[in-house]
Amino acid sequence: MARERDHLYITVPNLFRCPISMDVMRSPVSLCTGVTYDRASIQHWLESGHDTCPATMQTLQSKDVIPNLTLRRLINLWAQSHGPSSPASSPSLSSQHLASLVQFLQSDNQSEKFSQNIVHSLSRAADFARGSDENRRFVASFDGFVTTIVGVLNREGVEIEVLESVIKVLDSIFPQIGVNELLSRLMVKSNGNFLASIRLVLQKGSLSSKIESVRVLDSIALDAESKRLIAEKEGLLSVLNDLLSSETDQNLHSAVFSCLASVSVTRSIKAELVQFGLVRVITSTLLNPDTNTPLAEKSLKLLSTIATCAEGRSAISGEEKCAGAVAERLMKVSRGATEDGVAVLWSVCCMLGDKRARESVAGGNGVAKVLLVMQSGYGEGHFVRRMCGDLVKVLSVGLGLGLRYDTKTIHIMPC
Incomplete structure (x- = not known):
């Protein structure tokens, strides 16, 4: 399909497109400079107070426009030969189009019609670029x-x-x-x-x-x-x-x-985000069953960033359901997002030592989830594996499970 769309772009002769609107001209008219435009576009230009040719920037000796009947007939014949599916309105750009657009944008004119023309031209450029x-x-x-x-x-x-x-x-x-x-x-x-x-x-x-x-x-x-x-x-x-x-x-x-x-590269920025109540917003996002995976992953990334400052860890700890919501998302998102989630849990459960966070994670079957992450292919010595080991220790103590783990293996054993 991409090939076909590219083909559509190049089959529209640039000669048939207005240098201002970049659309195929419906009523081509020529200025005294010899350059042809669509009537509606050039009228907008002239009525905005300009006295130059948009393409050449030559001062106009006359603002009269002359219908270009020959070009109009050629456009009509071309459109008929392509049938009803003619790509007459498909996005297309040339160097001349962009040069004209640059000149328009550099103008100080801010009239309503001029702005409308600019909006249309820029939208066409964006649609073309996305092609x-x-x-x-x-x-x-x-x-x-x-x-x-x-x-x-x-x-x-x-x-x-x-x-x-x-x-x-x-x-x-x-x-x-x-x-x-x-x-x-x-x-x-x-x-x-x-x-x-x-x-x-x-x-x-x-x-x-x-x-x-x-x-x-x-x-x-x-x-x-x-x-x-x-x-x-x-x-x-x-x-x-x-x-x-x-x-x-x-x-x-x-x-x-x-x-x-x-x-969020400094502590002050992270602290400001905490003051906005962002941890509460992220928690609600993670708890929402309708939250899609990309949004959940971005939520965990931002939360792991906030967790690197004391204010962030305190806010996560103070949000009752936050740690449990993070644990629930483990292994349901990408590897990178799972790492972010583990980092958040380690920050509040191990580094901060928050009892409520530990209970929230453990109460939601968090130990099993952390063990699953630990045994999911992270390499020997990987920082996530080490954090998981720390989490298993503190969470199993809270549950009275008496688990221990061998640092040289991925096996978890009862004491």
């Missing part, structure tokens, strides 16, 4: 494109719809090698404007835009400086936390948990 890896490379590597769209985020007073469309493009191209690093550098240089725009989308954007914004944030949290900037941006952590209570979508919650885990 294939080749498409994504083409968009991401186009000279000046990424820098220009990030520049839109750095402006003040940009309409929310435009910001959402920029985020949509960034979300579609960040998997491309090198894009994350470039975005991170641009974010660091933006003096907070970049993050302020993302915060606005998180507060007022659509659900899909919120998810895309959180993923973009997570993708650019690459080093200590970028993580610190994201975590310390005024109100950003609070906004992310608020999404967990104001929205119920599991994809959004999963993205938020992942992002918070990424930026």
Whole structure:
């Protein structure tokens, strides 16, 4: 199917597409510069106050447009030859399209019609980039494109719809090698404007835009400086936390948990998350039988991060059902998430020595679950195996089972 979609992209002649909207032209008209556009698109451009040709940026001696009847006939013949399944509206981009889009984005015009045109063009670019890896490379590597769209985020007073469309493009191209690093550098240089725009989308954007914004944030949290900037941006952590209570979508919650885990690099950040009541939210997530596996895994990852500070361990201990909920998820998630769960249990049951947490884990058949993890293929000397051994000791004492284990084997024996 991917091959077929790629084929659809290249069978649409670029000559038939408007340089502004990137759609096949329905009513092609030419300016005095000789460049042809779709009538609706060029009228929006001219009515927005421009006196230049969008493609060439030449000053227009006249704003009159002349119908390009020859091109219109060619487009009609081409559309008829492809039948009703014609890919006339399938996403397609060329270097000329992106060059025009860069010029539009660099304009200071913020009229309503201009913004609508930009939103449409950026959405088309995002849809095209999501079509294939080749498409994504083409968009991401186009000279000046990424820098220009990030520049839109750095402006003040940009309409929310435009910001959402920029985020949509960034979300579609960040998997491309090198894009994350470039975005991170641009974010660091933006003096907070970049993050302020993302915060606005998180507060007022659509659900899909919120998810895309959180993923973009997570993708650019690459080093200590970028993580610190994201975590310390005024109100950003609070906004992310608020999404967990104001929205119920599991994809959004999963993205938020992942992002918070990424930026939690200092004790003060982790302590702030604890103050937000995040441990209670994670506990509810783990206890919910409808929670999907990806969300459960992100929950355990974030909880293991929080558990590395004293405030986090205390909060986990104080949440009555948290340790038991973690134990219940062991071996029902990925290997990495199981390791995160074991680390959380070890932190509160062994390191903190919390009696209530031990009882909660032991009362839910936690010893058997820990033993199962211990015997599930972790190598000799693996830190998880050692933590499991410690957990078996403290949990079996609480239950009066009198178990002992051989550190050189994976066998558990009664004393």
